[in-house]
Amino acid sequence: MGAMERKTVILVRHGESTANRDRTLTGRTDPELTPNGVAQAKRAARYIADRLDRHTPVDVLYTSPLKRAVRTAELIAKRVKTPLLRDELLMETDFGSWEGLRKDELAALTGWDSYTKDPFHFRFPGGESPQDVKSRTFAFKDKLRMDGTWRKAVVVAHYTPLVFLILGALCGEDAKQAPFRLDNGAVSVIELDERFEILTMLNFVP
Numbered sequence: 001m002g003a004m005e006r007k008t009v010i011l012v013r014h015g016e017s018t019a020n021r022d023r024t025l026t027g028r029t030d031p032e033l034t035p036n037g038v039a040q041a042k043r044a045a046r047y048i049a050d051r052l053d054r055h056t057p058v059d060v061l062y063t064s065p066l067k068r069a070v071r072t073a074e075l076i077a078k079r080v081k082t083p084l085l086r087d088e089l090l091m092e093t094d095f096g097s098w099e100g101l102r103k104d105e106l107a108a109l110t111g112w113d114s115y116t117k118d119p120f121h122f123r124f125p126g127g128e129s130p131q132d133v134k135s136r137t138f139a140f141k142d143k144l145r146m147d148g149t150w151r152k153a154v155v156v157a158h159y160t161p162l163v164f165l166i167l168g169a170l171c172g173e174d175a176k177q178a179p180f181r182l183d184n185g186a187v188s189v190i191e192l193d194e195r196f197e198i199l200t201m202l203n204f205v206p
Contacts, residue, residue, distance in 0.1 A: 008152045009144070010052055011162050011188040012076065015040035017068040020184055024102055027095040027127070027158075030067045040185025040205075041072040047187060047206035048154065049079035058082045059150035062140075064090040064157045072185075073156040080154070089140040092158035096127025118176050130160055134173070137161040141168065145192070165190065169197040 015037030019026035033041065048058070058080040063073035065086040073084050098106060106112055115122040123129040140161075144153065155165070163178045169190045181203050182188075189201035 005151065006191055006193045007150065008052075008056070009165075009190045009192065010048060010058070010152070010154045011165060011190065012044050012048075012072065012154060012156045013159060013162055013182055013184055013186050014064075014066075014068040014072040014156060015044075016184040019100075022102075024100050025095050025098055025106065027092040027099055028066070029099055033068055033071050037068070037184060038071070038075070041075045043206040044072070044185050044187055045076040045079040047204075048076060052152075052187075052189070056152050058152050058154050060085065060147075061154045062087050062090065062144075062156070064088075064092070064161075066091060066158070069156050069158065073154075076154055076156065082154070087140060089136040089143075090155065090157040090161050093124065093130060093133050093160045094127040096124040098124050098127070120176055130164075133160045134164045137164045138168065141165060145194075162188070166199060166202065169199040 015033045017026065017031040017037055018034055019029065019031040021034050059082070061073055061077050061080070061082045062085050063069045065088055069090070070084070070086065077084050098109070111122070111125065120130045159182055162182055166188055167173055167175055167178065183203055183205050186203045186205045187201060188199070188203060191198045191200055
């Protein structure tokens with residue numbers, strides 16, 4: 001079997017949702033994009049089509065099935081003319097009973113101190129740990145690597161799964177928190193083959 005050719009994975013965090021605007025913790029609830037979020041998604045779509053899709057076109061576009069990601073992905077798909085594939089492995093963390101709370105409400109909870117000390121290993125009451133998200137995110141990455149039909153992919157998802165994809169490229173899978181920002185509508189890029197992953201763009205907001 002020949003060596004795996006270098007591939008490009010374009011990561012996009014969904015545009016601002018109504019929950020992002022209202023600063024509430026949002027995982028599996030399904031808010032819509034705000035008008036600002038739609039504008040962010042359109043700018044990301046235009047940037048990908050104009051700057052990242054010119055020489056080697058996008059072959060496949062994966063998205064979380066949650067509406068804020070799907071709407072963002074639809075706007076990108078329209079520009080790069082690639083159909084969407086929804087994948088539940090890309091969903092945001094299930095925050096359990098913490099879902100929908102504002103930061104001031106979260107800070108009053110019993111588990112808040114434990115969360116702030118080690119957020120990536122905290123299990124949300126009635127929900128997931130970020131380690132669960134990491135496991136399914138890496139399962140998605142393994143599936144993507146094994147698919148030999150593409151050279152350039154777009155992945156539209158949420159903060160936590162994208163953070164773990166980026167940390168994987170930085171050899172930081174065991175980090176306790178992300179040492180970088182990941183804004184709504186931001187574009188990051190990973191180049192990979194069978195031997196390595198290289199992060200070539202991080203949190204670029206068109």
